[in-house]
Amino acid sequence: MFDEGDAGTDTSAATVGGIAADRLRSIIERVERLEEERKALAADIKDIFTEAKSAGFDVRTIRHIIRIRRQDPAAVEEQESLLDIYRRALGM
Amino acid sequence: MFDEGDAGTDTSAATVGGIAADRLRSIIERVERLEEERKALAADIKDIFTEAKSAGFDVRTIRHIIRIRRQDPAAVEEQESLLDIYRRALGM
Amino acid sequence: MFDEGDAGTDTSAATVGGIAADRLRSIIERVERLEEERKALAADIKDIFTEAKSAGFDVRTIRHIIRIRRQDPAAVEEQESLLDIYRRALGM
């Protein structure tokens, strides 16, 4: 499974139970740092939406706008036209 | 909601704007019925967990047990053994 | 420690390690049965969408229609009107 081999060729190569512990720890800590940054960005985004709400904007609509802007305009138009056709067919 | 009128006559094959409206409505209503059943099942499951909690069980642990039982026992064992190895390597 | 031995005897109300094992098992098995039913319903829904696609319908639009029908019509109208206002304001 974890054959030692060259899996941990740091020169120090502390292997604990066949695991390159230093390498593993480094990987985990790097991911954790990036996760922290993501959390901070998520909080920043939340703050902007709070500000938007205070300014009287509808947050749900803003999110919808952002979703639309992310897509190809031609695709958006096609979807909206299809939706319209289906709604008419259903008498909605 | 969608009253019959002539909308439900299979023989007429009403097309509205090029759409087979009856067929579309039938598809939608069948999905909606199944979604209702799913919601009812979800409520039943929630009730069982409420009952479990009242009986003094830890719901989170029960959910974990159910997740484990869903998996192949050999796979579970391997994962737990790997987790153990990694934790030891990290001194956790 | 766990001297009860046969954990599955319904009449004895076996407690294993302070846990009412029969009760716990019954709770888990009931949840699992309901989960099975939910999975079956999800498969049925998927089949209907496959059928819809074969019949030439756009599944994404059907899902959108179902989402709209789930909501209060007045709320849907208000959202769509707001979206329209915001798009115009942004020149979209």
Next chain:
Amino acid sequence: MFDEGDAGTDTSAATVGGIAADRLRSIIERVERLEEERKALAADIKDIFTEAKSAGFDVRTIRHIIRIRRQDPAAVEEQESLLDIYRRALGM
């Protein structure tokens, strides 16, 4: 499309259909920039896991370790002990 200018000056207050268009545009663009950064971080995290896999580590186990490290150690210990008790009760 969205010219720079002073998008945030309250005095200019370009209102389109009763909407402070500049303010709305500024809010949306700030959210979009932060979303871009989040996507970049997600890609960085994915790269680290790819690297981990190449080095022979089990990514699923690393994710599990990260989840455990995020929690209070006492809470983790309690959960694991409960899980153990329930499994024994169920003869798992």
